[in-house]
Amino acid sequence: MKILVTGGAGYIGSHACKALARAGFTPVTLDNLSTGWKDAVKFGPLVEGDLSRRADIDRAFAEHDPKAVLHFAAVSRVDEAMRDPALYWRNNVLGSLNLVEAALAHGCRDIVFSSTCATYGDQDNVLLDETTPQRPINAYGASKAAIEIMLRDFEAAHGLRHVIFRYFNVAGADPDAEIGEFHRPETHLIPIVLDAVAGKREAITVFGTDYPTPDGTCIRDYVHVSDLIDAHILGLRWLLDGKPSRDFNLGTGDGFSVREVIDAARRVTNRDVPTNIGERRAGDAVKLVSGSSRAREELGWAATRSTMPKMIEDAWRWHQVADYRQ
Numbered sequence: 001m002k003i004l005v006t007g008g009a010g011y012i013g014s015h016a017c018k019a020l021a022r023a024g025f026t027p028v029t030l031d032n033l034s035t036g037w038k039d040a041v042k043f044g045p046l047v048e049g050d051l052s053r054r055a056d057i058d059r060a061f062a063e064h065d066p067k068a069v070l071h072f073a074a075v076s077r078v079d080e081a082m083r084d085p086a087l088y089w090r091n092n093v094l095g096s097l098n099l100v101e102a103a104l105a106h107g108c109r110d111i112v113f114s115s116t117c118a119t120y121g122d123q124d125n126v127l128l129d130e131t132t133p134q135r136p137i138n139a140y141g142a143s144k145a146a147i148e149i150m151l152r153d154f155e156a157a158h159g160l161r162h163v164i165f166r167y168f169n170v171a172g173a174d175p176d177a178e179i180g181e182f183h184r185p186e187t188h189l190i191p192i193v194l195d196a197v198a199g200k201r202e203a204i205t206v207f208g209t210d211y212p213t214p215d216g217t218c219i220r221d222y223v224h225v226s227d228l229i230d231a232h233i234l235g236l237r238w239l240l241d242g243k244p245s246r247d248f249n250l251g252t253g254d255g256f257s258v259r260e261v262i263d264a265a266r267r268v269t270n271r272d273v274p275t276n277i278g279e280r281r282a283g284d285a286v287k288l289v290s291g292s293s294r295a296r297e298e299l300g301w302a303a304t305r306s307t308m309p310k311m312i313e314d315a316w317r318w319h320q321v322a323d324y325r326q
């Protein structure tokens with residue numbers, strides 16, 4: 001069975017393709033290669049195309065007749081969303097609208113959608129679960145929240161069924177180091193810390209040490225990319241089994257501050273992490289931690305690799321073999 005994977009050349013999408021292939025599906029990547037990498041598409045065919053062009057999506061459906069969609073393709077940087085909200089509304093919302101309309105036109109009615117804990121916004125020391133009101137504080141979170149609403153409307157009107165996953169901070173890499181995280185420019189904490197460890201950049205700058213947290217730095221809930229993708233395979237099977245549309249948070253419930261992540265990297269790599277202190281970064285929430293057990297209880301999801309040492313260890317292994325000259 002073929003599954004369309006938008007953004008399959010990216011960090012999370014490429015891990016999804018590997019897991020789909022292992023589970024007996026054929027992942028068909030639809031990617032414009034704007035932030036993804038051709039050589040990360042190793043597990044099924046690539047259709048080069050852009051969600052802003054309906055004809056590109058139609059071509060992927062016509063050529064491959066996928067039975068369901070895993071929709072990862074998006075712009076996803078909070079700092080960029082603060083500067084250029086139009087990019088987020090256009091790319092994420094209009095792209096998703098084109099995708100769901102094309103899916104329906106080709107008789108495909110199951111979609112697994114990558115949403116984000118950024119849809120919840122910044123809520124004082126609250127553990128975020130699926131009943132927490134969504135109050136995004138940046139255009140990235142807002143664009144994803146809008147797509148969630150769109151999916152509900154399309155279900156009511158056209159029977160398009162969805163599983164929505166709200167990711168907390170995705171980290172780590174394929175334990176075989178076949179694929180991993182590689183953004184250009186890199187903005188995410190753990191790869192930047194590892195760049196600093198490896199001497200590929202002078203230092204990591206901690207964005208703000210005056211937050212109302214125990215050590216003054218922001219707290220995030222990190223989840224291993226392979227665990228996150230396990231949930232997607234379960235979510236896909238959930239839809240293929242005919243179960244009702246559902247939304248799930250994907251986090252572990254454990255919060256780590258920026259300083260704690262840096263300390264963990266120091267221990268795992270056994271090397272120094274050159275560190276500077278900087279200003280707060282616009283759009284950052286103080287604390288984003290999942291308070292949900294829904295994915296465990298209903299999907300049977302188990303986050304077995306999402307300890308901080310394991311995530312850094314796998315990211316570090318990938319970091320040492322990744323081709324940084326691309």
Ligand code: UFG
Pocket residue numbers: 076077078116117118140168169170187188189190192204205206207208218219220258281284285288
């Ligand atoms: N950070 C630093 N220095 C850096 C990079 C990050 O101190 O050089 C800090 C950030 O300020 C933040 C934490 O490390 O407090 C994590 O930052 P990331 O950029 O790694 O991740 P974000 O929490 O900003 O973003 C992630 C995903 C987004 C998602 C968001 C939800 O990358 O797609 O979580 O808030 F929207």
